[in-house]
């Protein structure tokens with residue numbers, strides 16, 4: 001792979017997706033995938049709440065939160081929510097705004113390094129990693145240097 005190659009033409013889309021989001025969304029039977037008619041008047045209202053656009057926030061957010069607390073995927077969803085830094089949808093019992101308040105610079109660095117490690121393992125050149133992640137190549141080299149010194153990465157949040 002050369003730095004001028006288009007990454008999408010060289011790596012399968014799934015490989016690129018998982019490298020960019022090593023903690024992807026949890027797989028399995030999510031509570032929010034089924035309409036809970038005791039909590040929401042209809043499926044569209046429930047969907048809007050989980051899409052981060054609740055029709056009546058005071059009513060819908062607590063209901064969505066309660067659904068998450070019964071969800072078998074809660075732990076994985078929480079990890080994905082923290083790591084993805086999604087800025088819109090309701091995930092793991094929290095609004096995007098509630099999650100944003102917990103963000104730390106160390107989490108941002110940890111996420112970038114996790115992505116660097118995954119892409120590097122796929123033999124993606126540092127110039128392409130830099131382009132994909134929107135950082136200078138010297139930052140990517142510095143990340144690789146730091147990754148080489150540690151056996152694990154700190155948690156993202």
Ligand code: SF4
Nearest residue numbers: 030032068071077092
């Ligand atoms: S924890 Fe909440 S947002 Fe995440 S999958 Fe379960 S119900 Fe959906």
